[in-house]
Amino acid sequence: MIEGAAAFVAWLGASLVVLSDGRRGLSAGVAVAAVGLAGVAFEVSGPIAAASLLAGGLCAAALRWRSGPPGWKVMPPGSTGWLILCIASAIFGLWIAAAVMTGQGGGLRFAALVTVVMMGARILSARGGAAGLSAAATVALAIALAGALSPQAPGFEIYLAGAAVAVLITFVASEKTDAA
């Protein structure tokens, strides 16, 4: 139950990243996605994995809060197509994760699938560096979570690596997004 709810929160965060252009909207999206992904990680890999993802995601979100285009800019004009993409991704992802794929961990599969797909779409549409970097940071967190699907259950190192990359991505290029 917690895994499913956390997966929904991850989708919500990814949707915010897709639908926002301002630094506050993007920051909130990364933070919400990190909370959702960490919730799923808590269920499948334990508290250290969840804490790593949460810390990395929140740090990346805090860095994003400080740089990028000002304001929230959630759903600016012309966002209808992206809203449809978010809803369609959720429906399609739910169908794939719950009906086409089999076995335990439906929430994990859904969270990893929709986050990666929506961030891939976001990077193609990003006009500014802040949006691109937010998408990249969220992809890093999702890749770390997707490692839990591996038959050789990964340790918490992959979560630490994902969190570190998410922070690094946002930190290294944070000053270069203001003009975007």
Added chain:
Amino acid sequence: MQPEAAVLLVGAAGSLVFAVVFGPARQPGILLLRGGVGLVAMALIAVAPDLDTALLVVLALAVLQGAIELNRGLAVRLRAPVFAISLVALALVLDRASGPAVLHRFAAVGIAAGLAAIVGLLPFMHEFDPAEAVSASPIGWMAFAGPIVAAVLVLDSRRLFTPDTDAVFAAILIGLGLLNALWGSVSAWVTEDGTAAWRYAFMSDWGLVLCGFGLTVADGQSAALLMLLSIVVCRLPLYLMSRPALREKTTTDRPVNLVVAAVLSGSAPFVGFAARVLLFRGATELFWPLGLVLAVSMLLWLPGSLRLGRTLGQPRGRQLVGIAIVLAVNTALGLYPLPVLSLAGT
């Protein structure tokens, strides 16, 4: 660390040292710093315990490279590599989940498409600015980091695939390889801009690499490794040497230009020739019409290579010494590829 990746890493390190010592870089210190960071990232990719960790390092490298120069805008520079990483990550999710076989086939499509997108091959060519520094341009992916990323991605993902999925993966690689080999070699010949011609030549070499990886016989894997090595230790250093003449748009027809054209076209006794022989043998062993198509496509290298050889200008002094070293290394690798292949375990 995979032995293939180790061999390519040594080749990349050699190319970096070559570029700093003999290359025309105006700020060799900055080149060394950027290349050194790239080499560290490539080493981390090579020693990564799983594909997820390797993908995370590639992602970090993509952002670091994207932040070097912002002529094209950060979002534009991040677009291709981050999209590629998303594709591969999606493919890994599809491959690891239990379900119908079609999911695993989609995973094979995703990995092959992601590989093409990371390197910047058709149908996912990166945006290219001829005036950009090499370390910041898509050539960095095609000729420096791309070979190791490709080796790790292809060899690691093959371990995950079932025989059915592997067959799909091989077919896609061969298809993409032929497309890039033909498109790249013809475009290197007919395109107007000299720097773009070099970029298309890299693409055509990558076409043969993908074909080699797609051939599920030992000769194919050996050919792919040798082609990757030839990109790193032959085409990349020669491209760096040609940058000043490309900027000045000067072309010359001296003997050295013809020898360089022979190296670039994969003539004997250089390393490209050994790779082509192995590739041709592997293709004939697997499905002879494929060998025929490859043989025809290999002929298309000649006009483009003659053109690229002329763009080298009139090398003198240190530049001439550098070119002599490149030719010597390529001759040695072409005449004696077995030590390298045995080191790489192919």
